[in-house]
Amino acid sequence: MKSIILFTFLICFFVISCKSAKENKLVILQSKDNSKEWYLKDYKGNQIPGISLDKWYNQNKKKSKSDIIVAIIDTQIDISHEDLKGRFWVNPKEIANNNIDDDGNGYVDDVNGWNFTSNKKEDYVVWGNFSCIRIIRKWEPIFKEKKEDQISSEELLNFKEYLRALKVYEKESSNYNNWLKSCRYSVALFPVVKDSLKHYFPKEDYTYEELDSLYKIYKINDKTFRQRREDDDRDIGALIGFMKFRFENDENTIEKMLETEREIDSIVNRNLNKNFNDRKVIGDNSNILEKGYGSNNISISKKGFKNIQGHCTKVAGVIGANRKNNIGIKGFFDDIKIMPLNISYSGNENDKDIAMAIYYAVDNGAKVINMSFGKEFSVNQQWVSDAFKYAEKHNVLLIHSAGNESSNADENPYYPSDNNFDGKSEICNNFINVGSTSSRLDSTFVSRFSNYGKQNVDLFAPGEEIFTTFKNNKYGTDSGTSLAAPMVSGTAALIWSYYPNLTVQEVKQIIMDSGTTYDLEVIVPGTKDKKVPFSELSKSGKVLNVYDAMQLAEKVSKKKR
Incomplete structure (x- = not known):
């Protein structure tokens, strides 16, 4: 049990670290x-x-x-x-909400701007492909399983981009699939950890600092803290470490852990899925440049999509x-x-x-x-x-x-x-x-x-x-x-x-x-x-x-x- 818990702990730390360095998102600091x-x-x-x-x-x-x-x-x-x-x-020439393109610019009721990721019903894209997936989907029918000496000079740059995309995809897919496995295991383990910690915190009202103090005491005398039964071998130090990690990453409730699991599941099955069509919601022709697709609502936000x-x-x-x-x-x-x-x-x-x-x-x-x-x-x-x-x-x-x-x-x-x-x-x-x-x-x-x-x-x-x-x-x-x-x-x-x-x-x-x-x-x-x-x-x-x-x-x- 201890080795599995610690492995999960390390996997979570590694993948989270990779993600924060990888994505072009804002990083919260004090x-x-x-x-x-x-x-x-x-x-x-x-x-x-x-x-x-x-x-x-x-x-x-x-x-x-x-x-x-x-x-x-x-x-x-x-x-x-x-x-x-x-x-x-x-927009000085557009009359709001009359369903007419008053200024003739190709966009109906564009009073303050435009949403290119929505449709007229105001459904909008939440999950889109990573760019490596789009490259693979475009060039795989031509380059799959081919070697460089089989590629013409005109196509060589595209072939190299395809290979680069494959390399990125393999790395991302491995990281996020490992993360998803870790999330699922952690969600399953969470009730067990909480139940074990009830022995020390009956009201379950512990803080990170209290967990840390308990962990230090455990390190000094782990025999006092090790619970042993014939059918159970739980290392309380590992369990405390697991819960400390949850606090450090603001995932100390089952709801927050499930939210992270859902997010990583969507990345694996949508962002990194070659068969996921992220243009289906919009309903445009993705092969041509065209005006008018999307909607005029630049501020849509539905419950459950907190960062949109x-x-x-x-x-x-x-x-x-x-x-x-x-x-x-x-x-x-x-x-x-x-x-x-x-x-x-x-x-x-x-x-x-x-x-x-x-x-x-x-x-x-x-x-x-x-x-x-x-x-x-x-x-x-x-x-x-x-x-x-x-x-x-x-x-x-x-x-x-x-x-x-x-x-x-x-x-x-x-x-x-x-x-x-x-x-x-x-x-x-x-x-x-x-x-x-x-x-x-x-x-x-x-x-x-x-x-x-x-x-x-x-x-x-x-x-x-x-x-x-x-x-x-x-x-x-x-x-x-x-x-x-x-x-x-x-x-x-x-x-x-x-x-x-x-x-x-x-x-x-x-x-x-x-x-x-x-x-x-x-x-x-x-x-x-x-x-x-x-x-x-x-x-x-x-x-x-x-x-x-x-x-x-x-x-x-x-x-x-």
């Missing part, structure tokens, strides 16, 4: 109350490596010249959040939370209008939805598009590349989170990207890829989870312990490159609101050139202690600086007059 807005501070004035937004507001006396629409391509959003009220884009609104709400708060209401947090400025475009769910985003969301944003007036999501594979990258070029042609800037895999983006493809990873040059010059930094001016300055790359990560911005808006009218602290990207999106919007004559290429270069340099040796994410100069982990070698960006933008703008 933050001290007195440092909630550290990322707005200035290094020279406060000795805090923030973005110097407070410094700019303390010195700026001018008024902005125009509203700026920032599209957020992400999950669904909590549109009723108190700190986001009045912050949303409103959470991610986008956090990102939106960083960019556009009300600065004047004296509650919650402060966004970049009050003339930002947020355009939510829903494409994300549990799984990886579909290239069709990414491309169509970009076209929608550009055609409906967005100047900045925030994309805090990513994936390892792209089935229809050309669709996305064409959308990038369309945005550049219309003077629209694309901001993307670099990802949370602790990975070198120059060696490991991460999409969407302005690089096709085929050895050719960048496809456009209106794309900024953003890594994450912390408030610590030491070797851990670059967040341990952040991707990096001298060629494919453009610059860094604060993304660790960021206080922002949470769904259900709440606030909290989170971390991830998903929160670093909106720092840059807000800066770009602020620049254009004062200097509308600048081109997208100029705004990108201003943001890159004006960043703060830090003369630090930092630990390379994903390594134990390998250190390099901070400047070597991104193209610019810098961290976003709003104050300096606004100063430089003014100079560039004046030269054009």
Whole structure:
């Protein structure tokens, strides 16, 4: 019994660790109350490596010249959040709920944005395939069981992507299937553990600290705690360890454990299932780009799907939370209008939805598009590349989170990207890829989870312990490159609101050139202690600086007059 319990314990720990490093989700960390807005501070004035937004507001006396629409391509959003009220884009030519496409843009009743993962009945995608599954499903009929010497030069890149996808799938499938087995065993064991612990806690009201104290006593004299019967051999130390682990992972009730089991079961049987059709709910033609599929409800949230609104709400708060209401947090400025475009769910985003969301944003007036999501594979990258070029042609800037895999983006493809990873040059010059930094001016300055790359990560911005808006009218602290990207999106919007004559290429270069340099040796994410100069982990070698960006933008703008 003891060996099985300990094996289960170790498997849970290993797989959970893999998942938190793998997924491009926000990682909850604790933050001290007195440092909630550290990322707005200035290094020279406060000795805090923030973005110097407070410094700019303390010195700026001018008024902005125009509203700026920032599209957020992400999950669904909590549109009723108190700190986001009045912050949303409103389609001026669309009459709400009349079931007519009043402005003729191809989308019916799109008053505040669009949901590309829903249908007209407002059913929506909750579970979608991982991108490796889509690659395998596309190329398996052609490449299955073939070797490289059987592949033509024209198909070699696709064949290598297929092999890479198979490798990722095998690893993910093994990890999640082991996790699911562990979950099922733990659910079955949980009542046994609780029953055994009743001997020491009759009311079952123990805390983690009490379990820990009991465990230490057990370690000193395990004979006192070992219950032996002819038909039962229970190691109380292992049982206490099992329950401590449940507390550490916030799974100390059977309900929470069953919730985790259901989630992992869905990942195994939906995210990683080649036969699962994640477009069935939407009912579109997944082989072509088309307008109009989806629904106008950008804020759907049904009971049981707790995270569906959470991610986008956090990102939106960083960019556009009300600065004047004296509650919650402060966004970049009050003339930002947020355009939510829903494409994300549990799984990886579909290239069709990414491309169509970009076209929608550009055609409906967005100047900045925030994309805090990513994936390892792209089935229809050309669709996305064409959308990038369309945005550049219309003077629209694309901001993307670099990802949370602790990975070198120059060696490991991460999409969407302005690089096709085929050895050719960048496809456009209106794309900024953003890594994450912390408030610590030491070797851990670059967040341990952040991707990096001298060629494919453009610059860094604060993304660790960021206080922002949470769904259900709440606030909290989170971390991830998903929160670093909106720092840059807000800066770009602020620049254009004062200097509308600048081109997208100029705004990108201003943001890159004006960043703060830090003369630090930092630990390379994903390594134990390998250190390099901070400047070597991104193209610019810098961290976003709003104050300096606004100063430089003014100079560039004046030269054009």
